[in-house]
Amino acid sequence: MAQIDNLPPLREVIASHGLDARKSLGQNFLLDLNLTSRIARSAGDLTNCTVIEIGPGPGGLTRALLAAGAKRVVAIEKDQRCLPALAEISGHYDGKLHVIEGDALQINPQELAPGEDIRIVANLPYNVGTQLLLNWVATPQWPPFWLSLTLMFQKEVAERITAKPGSKHYGRLSVLTGWRTHADQLFDLNPKAFTPPPKVTSTVIHLTPRPEPFECDLKQLEKLTAAAFGQRRKMLRASLKGLAKPAxxxxxxxxxxxxxxxxxxDVAGFVRLANIFKQNGA
Known part of the structure; x- marks a missing residue:
């Protein structure tokens, strides 16, 4: 395992603070600092950026981000048990880590570092990861407040986010993220890298904002894709007939x-469709 700082190994941190991963919080701790360092490098140059991390847990990825030269890390952690371990990291890195106790779904990340260059990097809790991503993509302001998103998901979810038309993984999530971002899969992580090991492989993806995405009403696009992919085996004239008569x-x-x-x-086709339906009051 890589030695990236003089802090104790993560297994010792977990043992000393009693940080057993809790399923109710979607926790699976990544302990391999080689892998956390790889994720940090994948986020790009962090030296002039504030990095927002969701669910740092015992701080493996947090340490990697700081060791990679992040100007500042703002970590949002719901689990109070993790706060003492994160405080130790903050002390070691001269206060460059700011920890906010709370639920990431209830916190507006845009308000955490106004006027700064922001990158979001996270091993997202499985139970809220998709909703957080959609929240960041659906931000009213565009280009968004973030420069990039480097996120870990279950492999199945990562495939849905990055899928292209015609793929079995292509669906509503592919369209909603592809509308405003470029998304790429970077690498997989074996379940054995985590404590406890999840039952699925995880995948790191990297998203960057499209400078000029197609003009479209998000709510209309959400409604349309929900109907179309909710009955994906049917032709559009059948799956969309409930939204407009005649469709x-x-x-x-x-x-x-x-x-x-x-x-x-494709995404452009769904955007045209959403715009036409909206113009006709559907």
Whole structure:
């Protein structure tokens, strides 16, 4: 295991603070500092950035981010048991770590470092990861307050986020993230790298904002993709008939075939469709 600082090994930190991972909090601690350092490097140059981390736990990734030269790390942690361990990291790194106790779903990250260059890097808790991502992509201001997102998900979720049309993984999440971002899978992590080992492989992905995404109403796009992929085996004329009567002329007005299925429509096609439906009060 890499030695990135003079702090105790993570297993000792977990033992000394009684930090058994809790399923109710979606916790799986990544202890391999080689891997946490790789994630930190994947986020890009951190020297002039404030990094926002969600769910740092005992601080493995936190230490890697600080060792990689992050100007500052703001970590949001819901589990009070982890705060003493994180305080030790803050002391070691001259206060460059600021810890906020709370639920990341209830905290606006944009308010944590106003006017600063922000990168979000996190081993996201499995139970809230997808919602957090959608919150960051759906921010009203665009370009967003963040420069990039470097996030760990279950491999299945990462495949859905990065999938292209025609893929079996392509779906609503692919469209909602692809609308505003470029998303790439970076590397997988074996379950054995975690304590406790999850039952699935994890994947790190990197997202950057599209400078000029297609103009579209988010709520309309959400409603449309929910209907289309909710019945993905059906043709659009059938899956969307509940949103507009008749739906077929609107589908054709968007330049799409009513007989096409959702998995065949690219992001631009869904945006056109959402805009046409909105214009017609659907």
């Amino acid at each position: 077929e002329p609107l589908i054709e007005a968007a330049g799409l075939a009513p007989t096409a299925r959702a998995e065949e429509i």
